[in-house]
Amino acid sequence: TKSYSVFKSLRSEGLTDLITRGINAYHKTKDTNIGETLFFYPLIGVMNKLAFELSSNSEKDE
Structure with missing residues (x-):
């Protein structure tokens, strides 16, 4: 659910x-x-931004 929310914003x-x-x-x-x-x-760019944001968020959660 969090990942989808990040995707929607990006x-x-x-x-x-x-x-x-x-x-x-x-x-x-x-x-x-x-x-x-x-x-x-734009698809590649959004995927890269999404991967970065998700990895940044997972590091914060640890």
Whole structure:
């Protein structure tokens, strides 16, 4: 239940920023093409933020 609450609070924060950061990561050189669809950049970012928040919360609970 706590994990779902954390997910709900993170799921829509900074999605545009996550897309921009994902695109910029692949455009370091002119010859690099984007390897994923734009759908995956915010998904990956939210998953990373969620993992970080859950691990931070579990350390606090100990």
